[in-house]
Amino acid sequence: MKLLVFSDIHNDSEAARHIVEQSSNYDVLIGAGDFGVMRRNLQTCIETLREITTPTVVVPGNNESIGELTKACEDWSAVRVIHGSGIHLLGRDFYGVVGGIPVTPFGSWSYDFSEQEARKLLRACPNGAVLVSHSPPLGAGDISETGAHLGSVALLETVERTCPALVVCGHIHPSSGTRSSLDKVPVINAGPGGLEIELPDD
Numbered sequence: 212m213k214l215l216v217f218s219d220i221h222n223d224s225e226a227a228r229h230i231v232e233q234s235s236n237y238d239v240l241i242g243a244g245d246f247g248v249m250r251r252n253l254q255t256c257i258e259t260l261r262e263i264t265t266p267t268v269v270v271p272g273n274n275e276s277i278g279e280l281t282k283a284c285e286d287w288s289a290v291r292v293i294h295g296s297g298i299h300l301l302g303r304d305f306y307g308v309v310g311g312i313p314v315t316p317f318g319s320w321s322y323d324f325s326e327q328e329a330r331k332l333l334r335a336c337p338n339g340a341v342l343v344s345h346s347p348p349l350g351a352g353d354i355s356e357t358g359a360h361l362g363s364v365a366l367l368e369t370v371e372r373t374c375p376a377l378v379v380c381g382h383i384h385p386s387s388g389t390r391s392s393l394d395k396v397p398v399i400n401a402g403p404g405g406l407e408i409e410l411p412d413d
Contacts, residue, residue, distance in 0.1 A: 213237050213408075214240070214241060214410065215230070216242075216405065217405040218381025218382070218400070218401040219243075219382070221248050221274065222248050222253075229405065234267075237265055237407075238301060240266070240268070241268050241269070241341070244309060246269075246271075264288075264289050265289060268291050268293060268298065269290055270292070270294060270309045270343050270344065272311075272381065273310050273321045276322045280292055293305065293307030297337065297340060308343075309322070310322040310324050310346070311382065312325075312363040313325060333365060338373045338374060341379065342370070344363075344378065345380065345381055345382050347382060348378060348398065352380055352383065352386045352398045352400030355386075370393050374396060378398040388400065
């Protein structure tokens with residue numbers, strides 16, 4: 212399975228157009244959140260992305276809520292919005308969790324979840340799935356500009372428990388576009404430019 216993964220477009224029209232132009236070369240696209248900016252401009256970004264006809268799986272970031280993203284994607288037939296839920300697509304399980312985990316310092320506009328809330332959302336994640344999360348797990352794809360690890364403990368626990376085929380995330384911009392691993396599980400902080408990932412057939 213050939214994937215194009217991306218995150219943190221933040222209504223950058225050039226980045227969104229670049230993803231659209233690449234999309235037909237892939238089996239599945241994954242968007243790991245932050246399509247808008249501080250709960251604004253979401254619809255503008257999605258209006259560009261909905262030209263994509265390849266099957267696409269998305270989760271909200273901390274810059275848009277699940278309700279806002281679901282509504283914005285109503286007319287995009289190729290997309291599936293997942294949050295504390297999953298989908299079986301082309302022979303693989305995809306499971307998604309959203310927002311800032313742990314709670315960010317950004318204030319009331321940020322769509323955030325505590326580690327305990329995230330644990331509840333992640334309980335149903337199946338073994339071996341493609342795990343799509345806006346926030347990275349602690350220890351991979353999560354290094355800030357100061358060198359601190361800002362990832363989620365709940366996501367790390369889920370990686371250890373379910374051994375995903377792949378983790379796709381974003382959120383921590385200084386780690387954007389990086390590939391790392393946790394216990395041999397690939398972790399991709401995708402970034403707005405889009406990264407190509409090949410998964411072996413099950």
